Amino acid sequence: MNIGDVSRRSGLPAKTIRYYEEIGLIRPQRSENGYRSFRERDLHKLAFLGRARALGFTIEDCRTLLGLYEDEGRESAQVKRIAEHHLGQIDDKIAQLQSMRATLDHLVHACAGDHRPDCPILEDLAQKIPEGLSCESERVR
Amino acid sequence: MNIGDVSRRSGLPAKTIRYYEEIGLIRPQRSENGYRSFRERDLHKLAFLGRARALGFTIEDCRTLLGLYEDEGRESAQVKRIAEHHLGQIDDKIAQLQSMRATLDHLVHACAGDHRPDCPILEDLAQKIPEGLSCESERVR
DNA sequence: AATGGGGACTCCAGTCACTGGAAGGTCAAG
């Protein structure tokens, strides 16, 4: 299989697949013409990576998860720890976004949105310190 | 005011303030010794930027919002449009994260997390195509 | 044999919003 086939079958862009090789997540063989030559096993790995990424795991988590997947002697506790930690991060992000959302929604509703210059959104930004959203707090990435 | 004072009073790291100058969000004057010299107005702008960033607006949105803030002839509709669009983005992100969260939470609960290698999380990543989370779908940034 | 089109290859630069660090200048206190 060439990269185009694998791209179609895994749903990952060819660019991404090359990138994954570059950072050592996969090691496809090469044909005589220099083209990457993928086996079913590579495709399987890429699909695994695609799904792990779709769940929001970082590339480094994906690397670890792939390693555990191929390690017969793994303990499911190792996998669970990674997943739980990630779940915690997701919860943090959701909380932060919901806090932003609440403030923003309030402001949007307060703004007339007409031709006049008066705007509670700008007034808020110019003055208020949104609680729990001070500049010290961590940002959602 | 030197950058340290402004940093303390705005809550923004000095590095960030220098960066904001570099990209033209602020234009502090300079003292004879080459130090940046901030006025109250600059501090006010920085606080504005910090709050807009805390609400998740992009830098370019912040630039526009700051411009509108200083434009007496603005229409509040312009501000509202930006805020509404941003609110929509936030809602999309929240929805995506909640979808991830649901799948992940389910998997975490299904995993024993003990010394044995059997792991539903890995099995899922290796086989299932999570609905609504296929690789084509946009990623949360 | 020439040509055209669709892949594939590498390499470099850009994204976003900072952040870290090196190497050096300035200033007030002890």
Next chain:
DNA sequence: CTTGACCTTCCAGTGACTGGAGTCCCCATT
């Protein structure tokens, strides 16, 4: 005179790709 806290610039790195340039390869058609 030295110390240490500031300040300066400049360069590189982050994460996970993405875009684009320039070149090469393969197959089919003219």
